[in-house]
Amino acid sequence: MEALDYHAEERRKAEFDVEEMKIVWAGSRQAYEISDRVARLVASDPVFRKDNRTMLSRKDLFKDTLRKAAHAWKRIIELRLSGLFFSCGMFIPAIKGQGNEEQQQKWLPMAYKMQIIGCYAQTELGHGSNVQGLETTATFDPETDEFVIHSPTLTSSKWWPGGLGKVSTHALVYARLITDGQDHGVHGFIVQLRSLDDHLPLPGITVGDIGMKFGSGAYNSMDNGVLRFDHVRIPRDQMLMGVSQVTREGKFMQSDVPRQLVYGTMVYVRQKIVADASCALSRAVCIATRYSVVRRQFGSHNGGPETQVIDYKTQQSRLFPLLASAYAFRFVGEWLKWLYTDVTQRLQANDFSTLPEVHACTAGLKSVTTSATADAIEECRKLCGGHGYLSSSGLPELFAVYVPACTYEGDNVVLLLQVARFLMKTVSQLGSGKKPVGTIAYMGRSEHLLQCRCEVERAEDWLKPKVILEAFEARAARMSVTCANNLNNFPNQEEGFAQLATDLAEAAVAHVQLIIVSKFIEKLQQDIPGKGVKRQLEILFNVYALSLLHKHLGDFVASGCITPKQGVLANEQLRLLYSQVRPNAIALVDAFNYTDHYLGSVLGRYDGNVYPKLYEEAWKDPLNETVVPDGYHEYIRPILKQHIRVARL
Amino acid sequence: MEALDYHAEERRKAEFDVEEMKIVWAGSRQAYEISDRVARLVASDPVFRKDNRTMLSRKDLFKDTLRKAAHAWKRIIELRLSGLFFSCGMFIPAIKGQGNEEQQQKWLPMAYKMQIIGCYAQTELGHGSNVQGLETTATFDPETDEFVIHSPTLTSSKWWPGGLGKVSTHALVYARLITDGQDHGVHGFIVQLRSLDDHLPLPGITVGDIGMKFGSGAYNSMDNGVLRFDHVRIPRDQMLMGVSQVTREGKFMQSDVPRQLVYGTMVYVRQKIVADASCALSRAVCIATRYSVVRRQFGSHNGGPETQVIDYKTQQSRLFPLLASAYAFRFVGEWLKWLYTDVTQRLQANDFSTLPEVHACTAGLKSVTTSATADAIEECRKLCGGHGYLSSSGLPELFAVYVPACTYEGDNVVLLLQVARFLMKTVSQLGSGKKPVGTIAYMGRSEHLLQCRCEVERAEDWLKPKVILEAFEARAARMSVTCANNLNNFPNQEEGFAQLATDLAEAAVAHVQLIIVSKFIEKLQQDIPGKGVKRQLEILFNVYALSLLHKHLGDFVASGCITPKQGVLANEQLRLLYSQVRPNAIALVDAFNYTDHYLGSVLGRYDGNVYPKLYEEAWKDPLNETVVPDGYHEYIRPILKQHIRVARL
Ligand SMILES: Cc1cc2nc3c(=O)[nH]c(=O)nc-3n(C[C@H](O)[C@H](O)[C@H](O)COP(=O)(O)OP(=O)(O)OC[C@H]3O[C@@H](n4cnc5c(N)ncnc54)[C@H](O)[C@@H]3O)c2cc1C
Ligand SMILES: Cc1cc2nc3c(=O)[nH]c(=O)nc-3n(C[C@H](O)[C@H](O)[C@H](O)COP(=O)(O)OP(=O)(O)OC[C@H]3O[C@@H](n4cnc5c(N)ncnc54)[C@H](O)[C@@H]3O)c2cc1C
Ligand SMILES: [Ca+2]
Structure with missing residues (x-):
């Protein structure tokens, strides 16, 4: 039996070689082949099924996402795709960009292997765009050679970092560096948030999810988090020291590596x-x-x-x-x-x-x-x-x-x-x-x-x-x-x-x-x-x-x-x-070469078979489990039967 | 203690009389007073609390909406506000506009009293904008003096009508009128869908919800529905006869009332x-x-x-x-x-x-x-x-x-x-x-x-x-x-x-x-x-x-x-x-005079006390019921501990 294709006629009309365009879109034949292979693997793997996501409760949605992430990680290892698409957001790039040699050698392998899970904790309740206005403090204590990380105000609570609320064990925390009573502006610090044994928050740390966001699925599958510190101590070498340093004595120093590296x-x-x-x-x-x-x-x-x-x-x-x-x-x-x-x-x-x-x-x-x-x-x-x-x-x-x-x-x-x-x-x-150069060169004319x-x-x-x-x-x-x-x-x-x-x-x-x-x-x-x-x-x-x-x-x-x-x-x-x-x-x-799975759209199906599938999808809604809806007896019937008890006012 | 008001200073700066502007906005003093009174009633009524709506499952959300609707109806009766804001969408306006005298007298009181609940079933899976292309048929059977309502194709399934899926007992169905083999185009028919005793769909009727829509709450609290007819019979006098009629003999007639009345x-x-x-x-x-x-x-x-x-x-x-x-x-x-x-x-x-x-x-x-x-x-x-x-x-x-x-x-x-x-x-x-008149008069110049x-x-x-x-x-x-x-x-x-x-x-x-x-x-x-x-x-x-x-x-x-x-x-x-x-x-x-309840926004609070309330709201999310999330043991811990069983490929 030939596969149904409502778009066949349209496809015949095309005046160019679609397969070649796919390669142009992908960037190269190799990029095309990799993305094509990965897309097919994902599409054919039942664990990655997408339907019903919009109907799950927040908790179930989140758990479902954990399940998929764990499976994805497993597949990545199995297929030796490591590094290809798993990303901990900005945690790793920031350590790469702002950590010194030793720090990169210590933290990056753990992060790549997912022995730790890190998030990027910059934004606070009160400051996002204005990073220099962040309020969290990291005060150097020369007695113990530690930084004391602290949230001095409500608005200094970290707020938004993806993965912070429930999953991350570590965070790259941006805080005002204070040595000897002097404020040196905002710097990055690696802070452990949760025990690696039982995932409980460490002493002095309050962490949670910031609640529902736009849409039904979307970022609700992610634990954007809130985080407060009550005088949490970390070793001095957990300040990212690629660009500036604090010495054992508590002296603040700019490195000779130029700031622009970031x-x-x-x-x-x-x-x-x-x-x-x-x-x-x-x-x-x-x-x-x-x-x-x-x-x-x-x-x-x-x-x-x-x-x-x-x-x-x-x-x-x-x-x-x-x-x-x-x-x-x-x-x-x-x-x-x-x-x-x-x-x-x-x-x-x-x-x-x-x-x-x-x-x-x-x-x-x-x-x-x-x-x-x-x-x-x-x-x-x-x-x-x-x-x-x-x-x-x-x-x-x-x-x-x-x-x-x-x-x-x-x-x-x-x-x-x-x-x-x-x-x-x-x-x-x-x-x-x-002389203006690059994309601004035209100003020279x-x-x-x-x-x-x-x-x-x-x-x-x-x-x-x-x-x-x-x-x-x-x-x-x-x-x-x-x-x-x-x-x-x-x-x-x-x-x-x-x-x-x-x-x-x-x-x-x-x-x-x-x-x-x-x-x-x-x-x-x-x-x-x-x-x-x-x-x-x-x-x-x-x-x-x-x-x-x-x-x-x-x-x-x-x-x-x-x-x-x-x-x-x-x-x-x-x-x-x-x-x-x-x-x-x-x-x-x-030519975008998207699988139906990736598109996740009845209207965008490759074969154009839209109407029967829309119809089929509808019946899957939980509301259709019963013909008479839950609530009929309490709320609808009394109205229809005019049996409403009205308070005397 | 004085109420907190972060906007007090801003309010002092205003260069006009806000109370008077409220009346301009409302349209009249009376309109202002009514809307103000109703808004306060709603805001102070615990039944109408809005929070958590985005966290409910589809079924719970829908039931919660029924609960509120039933309560609203009760309050409307109690406060003698009848007619003020309860609306069955287009069901009532259409009967008013297209029904004849008798039909209005028969159906409108029942609809106003909510002895029946009606929806407006025009759009089909295959036709929305092009109403003249609707496919549902209403064929007159002179033998029995009835119309036979039928869905001849999949695309003729009614699709989208609000309230259709679970709540409505009746629908105003738009269908092609056919008498004696002749197609007279699209007309409106009142069709009972569900038994008034047990709310079960009547014979020949398949009805359900069309599934999740945009957002988390929004229209998901409503049962936009799908509806199919398998030769459902209705009496002749349930065709809306204000503008055209079908006689006992099956003769189609345009009324002398001009079509433009609609x-x-x-x-x-x-x-x-x-x-x-x-x-x-x-x-x-x-x-x-x-x-x-x-x-x-x-x-x-x-x-x-x-x-x-x-x-x-x-x-x-x-x-x-x-x-x-x-x-x-x-x-x-x-x-x-x-x-x-x-x-x-x-x-x-x-x-x-x-x-x-x-x-x-x-x-x-x-x-x-x-x-x-x-x-x-x-x-x-x-x-x-x-x-x-x-x-x-x-x-x-x-x-x-x-x-x-x-x-x-x-x-x-x-x-x-x-x-x-x-x-x-x-x-x-x-x-x-x-000579062009009204809003187009300028064309005359x-x-x-x-x-x-x-x-x-x-x-x-x-x-x-x-x-x-x-x-x-x-x-x-x-x-x-x-x-x-x-x-x-x-x-x-x-x-x-x-x-x-x-x-x-x-x-x-x-x-x-x-x-x-x-x-x-x-x-x-x-x-x-x-x-x-x-x-x-x-x-x-x-x-x-x-x-x-x-x-x-x-x-x-x-x-x-x-x-x-x-x-x-x-x-x-x-x-x-x-x-x-x-x-x-x-x-x-x-001057819009919106209550915080109506706005439903932490950011838009009248008192401007945004940050503490954002912080408070966050902790209400179900994900925060436990510090260690559900799924940790199955999905996170094995990764952190590098205990992933990898298939040999
Ligand atoms: C889904 C999501 C994920 C996120 N993930 C992370 C994360 O992982 N880690 C993290 O640290 N943060 C994260 N954030 C936070 C994000 O980086 C900030 O929200 C972003 O930087 C914007 O800052 P803001 O919210 O303070 O906006 P604001 O600066 O408060 O913007 C409010 C308004 O003010 C205007 N405005 C502000 N300053 C100026 C100016 N100087 N001139 C003119 N107009 C101005 C803006 O245009 C805007 O209209 C995330 C946010 C979201 C929504
Ligand atoms: C939330 C919601 C509630 C609804 N409630 C009801 C209800 O209670 N009862 C009911 O009967 N229906 C209801 N509808 C259906 C609604 O009335 C239709 O979706 C609407 O009429 C649009 O028609 P369509 O979906 O067929 O759009 P289409 O006509 O299919 O539009 C698709 C695209 O084609 C374009 N297009 C179509 N025709 C032309 C043209 N001639 N020239 C140029 N461009 C064109 C449009 O601009 C659009 O970009 C509801 C819909 C929604 C989303
Ligand atoms: Ca939801």
């Missing part, structure tokens, strides 16, 4: 976040695209089939820019991976020259890609109409689990303001002969960019990467320079920066979007094999860039980069591009 | 949805505003307190337009209430002249206000940083329960396209002497609007309502006329409409935003008592309009309504306005 860790973490954005976004887009092909509504002629909703231009103009963004984020994420290697090598060679630019670009990319992805997932849910609201669509939980990416590892708005600071500094140094005119005369002129690039460069440069000029109208820069913060954040977005656009162009300049593959990527690139241009038309037109007429032409071209994406839409999401 | 119901429902939008939005804004005042981050000088995050301009430019929107939606909702009365009176006098305009304006307002509100709730959550992600912030569940408003009662994009059709029709008739120039020269010129109104009118008129002109480039209008759908939807948004702006202006022209109240509303109006102008700058500049320079001036003015809102922010959200 930036390496940050680039690492943020490139992972950008990669995650492309994953989450592509998942949502895959679901919405497949369902939009299956779903038909209106437009039947003479009893024929109705129109597939993906054929509506509004559906296309909402969906295809997100599809294009998934590819765009994928490629910029790939480039960030390269950047991480580059930065690491430079740091080792004591070359810190690119750091400010790298910092701005990673902070900005984290911000822009996660914000766009969060919005996109919700848009994909809406694109599925009513059925997108069902848990079985997979989209509600995908949203709930994704959105905190806009907040953790740097609030997205705070990050944009950091990017803006860098932009303003760059502009202010333009005259000084200091700002004289040209501030007066150039876009040469588009016909819609198809907008297909040229060079034309698009210049428009994005001109917009970014002009917005930055305008902000810089406006800053000069304020008596002092800080006041100006505060007053113009919103404009500055917008300028930062323009800069970051330019980075994404330019990295997509660089990708297209590579040799990309496979029938029609490059052509599809070119179309997606144009969709990405022109849909941004349309969305931010105010920026482009107001700063004089393009004329209103050219904006209209871009929009016309966009409409044509949507028609070119349409026949390839299913194949373009197939 | 529009009354629709206006009623949509004005309720717009009112709900202002409620949901104001709730989210209240939480985010209060927390933004309590939350401090960065900016401490010499050990002084840090900056309240509400003082950051980015926070203001994200939050204050939402605050202004809450007021804007409130006033347009109030006006819609008036419109409903007006339309009802006209319909009774057989005046159908305003119907197309009323339909377009209510459809558009439903779409624009619900989309904006859904996005705004999520933005408010992000404005609260990490803590907004906690269930105890109230924001995740508010989002989950609100978002389907973008989909039910008309998918928001489908509605915009309906508005666009009306706009195109209006434009095409401009030459014909037919399109000759002026297509060439007028905005006269703003200084930032403060943007404070004039007349200037703003004209800019919004010009933008809306130009976008519509441009679309209409472009339609003419297509060989046929339908093809053009399909191709230009995205532009048309954007033109519709421009039209609807103009309506909201103009109704806000009309409100300001009324006599508004109370010290400083009107002044605050004027500021909010300007914030609402200018923030829209900034967001849609591309529209305004590209269509030549304003120059880029004027756009810059609007933005400057906006910044000044934010500073004027700032000292009044807390009082402006106090």
